[in-house]
Amino acid sequence: MSDPATLRARAEGLAEALPPLLAEAEHLAQAVLLGEHGRRRAGVGDEFWQYRPAHAGDEARMIDWRRSARSDAHFVREKEWQAAQSVLLWVDDAASMGFSGERNHPTKAERARVLALAVAVLLMRGGERVGLTGAELPPRRGPLQLLRLAEALGADGAADYGTPDATGMPPHARAVFLSDFLGDLAPVEAALTEAADRGVKGAMLQILDPAEEAFPFDGRTIFESMAGTLSHETLKAGDLRARYLDRLAERKQRLSDLARVTGWHYSTHHTGEGAQGALLWLYRALERAQ
Template sequence: MVAPGAHGLRRAGPGEDFWQYRPASQGDSARLIDWRRSARSDAEFVRDRESQTAQAVGLWISAGQGMGYAGASDRPSKRDRAHLLALALAMVLLRGGEKVGLLGQPARAGRVQADRLAERIAAITARDGDGDAPAPDQLRPNQRLVILSDFLDDPAWVDALLARAAGMGVTGVLMQVLDPDEETFPYAGAVLFRSLSGVIRHDSRDAGGLRDAYLARLADRRDWLRRRATGAGWHFGHHTTDHPPAVALSWLYQVLAG
């Protein structure tokens, strides 16, 4: 597994990873000399390490009403799972020395920031509408961004976000979080479909007859998101709430370090 945390700048400086040997020069103290390497020649050599910097990561979690859906009482809602993933990812990144913050708020490092993020994520409240979108003007140059959403509402905001991100050197991840019922559409017979906000309603007499069309549209939406993400130099992933969160967390952890 590739640890996030400090990222090499490909130049000599403070860090942990070996960069290069160079001949010692006036001003280098004796403690900087690599005596083992120097013993193999008539000159003294210094072992340079690669300069590293903490990476700023922004987290955004959809607060749309639709994220409150859970298809069964023994499963978490999409919102609860997205909050868990965001907080767990933040803890891992902070442990690696990263600066982390919710989008639109300062990204900081350290244990105090972990407590602060836990409080702020828990305080996120649902919006009035079914969908939600991040504000592109909250992006900051060269940060990495993790977007957690079900992406079931109008996706036009994704294009706007990625276009602005490209001009600012912002890269990141789109992570789709769905309930397994939204993945398989296990309905049959007469079913009243209603969005959690109550704005959208559809009374079907043959829900099973809608399954193929629904699954095709879901696949199209997922392919669209993947193409948009890849074209912008981002990553796209998806997670279902009946799967272990550790799998999604591990994937997020690795792609952010890539």
């Protein structure tokens, strides 16, 4: 165990190196006004949820006599279940995520990292524990955990396309996968199947650059992967547009079907759009993944 002075020094060092990402994530989280992240069902908690008619077997101490005095029936005051949940993040760090088709657009990696950290801020405000898939950073809460997340999310991978990691997920946890999902989908299917076997549900957000959606290329064009391992030259790029768009639509449909059969939620987000809508979708998707 590290002593408090060591932890504080490490946290301050991280904070000095990471203000842009943290500041942007905090600003984005502030723009989404949300209440406590409850479980939306009766159970142990502090927040009032609803009154319900008393049933046979309810103990007298459970009855809200003040509410019952206004009616001919007896009512029980229920609280919302607010047990802390573990939420695991997988943020694709592959080379493909470094693409941006316009100077004024963030890269896919930049948008994914900000969204991941912003959703972590919101979840921790609601009392949840947040970490990364795998054994690198188990779910915890608090400011130091946010700094650890920001540090871990700042690293870039060397592969062309990312592979989701479903290891380290506690049973019945929640998860968020952020990627362009442009590589082989077999590892994605394997990861979601493994997660579903553990009762883990969550959200997949496919982050794409507008150029990857519109395919605005024509004439002589050289297509190269971001890691430089793949290259294709054509004199008639426009002739590839229809086939490319069909393949992209098929990929999206496959991801949507995969999410549906495993109990996850799937959506797409473009880096040319504001991030607030994507953050709100992620948060609501986690609420629905119960």
